[in-house]
Amino acid sequence: ATEQFRSRTRGRLRDLTRLIYGTDLTPKQILAGETEKHSRGDARDDEEDDLFHIKKSDTFTADGREIIDRSKEAVRIESLTEWEDEEILESIRRLFITGVKFGDEP
Amino acid sequence: MASTLVNNAVVKFSGHEHLRNRVVLSLLSGKPIRIDKIRSDDKDPGLRDYEVSLLRLLEKICNGMVIEISYTGTTILIKPGIINGGLVTHECPTSRSVGYFLEPVLMLAPFSKKPLNLTITGVTTDDKDLSVDLLRTVTLPHLQLFGISEGVELKIKKRGAPPLGGGEVQFSCPIVRTLKIINFVEPGKIKRIRGIAHAVRVSPQLSHRMVEAARSVLNRYIPDIYIHTDVYKGQDSGKSPGFALTLLSESTTSAIHCAEAVSQPGASPEDVALVAARSLLSEIRAGGCVDQKHQCLVMLMMVLGTEDVGRCRIGPLSERSIQFMRDIRDVFGTTFKVVPADPSDLDSKDLVISCYGTGYVNSNRSVA
Known part of the structure; x- marks a missing residue:
């Protein structure tokens, strides 16, 4: 499980440049850790809805x-x-100069 | 969100967010921009008073800038002129603090024709924008990284707390020809903590209580803490009562992290100080050499740097920064490379951003 987590976080970090420039994800989605696949799925779900949509406001949270x-x-x-x-x-504490003296940094 | 280049090189954006950054990019690049769908679905559509005021301020600073606002105010077209600088005064609406107006001005001022000397009045500290204390003690040192140092000054002549404001600050900035490229990847260790506590139209005792409370949290880490209590009296203290605490930590490599908290109705000075001190700890933990509040400024200056690769270590990206990186690509064509700072350390969320400077030369500068 640790190994899995490790590769996942790594993969996500490595792809940040591509996520920012290569996809249409909103900044919020990128920060929430979404990848392209997920968002595409979401978009399709919205599209398949009924005739009427609730208009999503981009002016309010x-x-x-x-x-x-x-x-x-x-x-x-x-x-x-x-x-x-x-x-x-x-x-x-390790981020302060007072933390260095002890020399037991991780 | 997405933008496209059309034939006559008008860069199109949409939505009311990131308006300031986009106008700044337009003015620096000389490319006209069109922003549509500004709160077009809102009950109260179009530009807000502070946004119009900001455009008016930029119009004063620039020469030949043309701003066309549509009848409903939901679309604007900006044709940039040259950044002129000089002596400018501006009165801000009290809906936003002067920080809102100074942030874009800071990005433009070094590239003007004449050194800018701006006197700006309004609310000096609120909970939405960087306060004048933060701008003076944290944002201005960030400009130094790029070689803008001598003569940069922000004088707080009068303070003004919301809602009525009444503050006055004077910002002066020299002009530069080109910017230095930065290579700032070593966050260092925090060696000191500084702060400014101020209270206007209330008992000056309140700022001492804030200092005490902040020390109770921070003293455990480091003895070198000095929090200045700034006293403004009479006319200089504005029209409304209020108090606030601004804190910053400086590392051995001069990386600065900052936080501040502003009084809310009914809040005690101890509450405000605890929020400020704990926010500072959160900022410190977030890491990087540049915090989220200043990511956009640093990114812009990196893009405008000389033709070399600039590198900077930052904490987690903010939403604004991601959008700003995209906007930079649309206007300047420059992209950033974003990589984790320590691929071996999995707990670290630090990133290193790097880009190749466009070699921007201040062509507005008069030949002396």
């Missing part, structure tokens, strides 16, 4: 907020609560 042009990403407060955990706090 799923939760009804407007997508705006911003370079500062919205902070997800929930995701920050993980920093209350001692182990996670320690996990980035």
Whole structure:
């Protein structure tokens, strides 16, 4: 299983250049880790729907907020609560100069 | 989303997103662009007030720029002129902070004919755009990587918190002929943390409380923490109350990561400081030499660099950056190569982006 995971993540990373320039995937789909195959399947499903479509809005996100042009990403407060955990706090110590002294870097 | 080159070389885009980046690309490349379907399915279609204001600002900076906005405001055609620079003043609507307007200006200013001196008024810090503190302490040092250093300055004359604003900043930028190519792949180790805490129209004690709370999180890693408390009084503190904390970490190789948090109604200064400090930790963990907020700026400068291969290590790509890479291809024809930074380390999500500079020469620059 580890081996499988390894090859999968590798494959995805290696293909980023191709995903960006060679496909019609939206940036969101690329970041969600979708590959071409999946998105094609999705597109066909949409096409085969009935006569009427619910028009997908590109002006609003799923939760009804407007997508705006911003370079500062919205902070997800929930995701920050993980920093209350001692182990996670320690996990980035190697990125500081104080972490090098001990010489036990992974 | 997709764009095509038509016979008279108008590059077509669609949708209201990424408007700023696309206009910047048009002005730098000299190619006219047409953007359609701007909120065409919206209850309130067309350009927003801040977008029109941004176009007006760019019109002031440029000479001979023609902007045609359709009757409904859902389509615009931009014919770029030359980037003129000079002395410009602009009043921003309070719907967006001055960061929204300064970001594209930063990308254009080094390539103008005369050094730009821009005075801009409005909201100086909000939760959507880079605040003036971030622009001054983080974004401007990024320009230095490309050889734009002497005379770049952002002066915060007055602060203005939302909703009423009332702030004033002065941005001056020298002109360059060509840009240096970068090779920035070593993130280094973090050696210090700096910050700016400011509070306007509220007790100055609040900024001290923010500093204390931020230190409680960050002190465990490193002793070299200095958070400046910036005090603005009277007229200089704008029209609305508010406070915010901006934090940045600097590594041994001068890679900067930053985060900030802005007061929300009812939030205590401790809450704001904790959000800022923890966001900084998240940014640090995301890795790279350049953070997500500055990916687009760095990519653009890499593309405009001299004809050589530029390399830069970044954390995970943002959605904006991916679209920007595509837009760069459509306008300049340059593509990036994206490879994992450490193929052997599977936990690392760092990427190295590289591209061949277009050898852009500032042809607007007057021969002195």
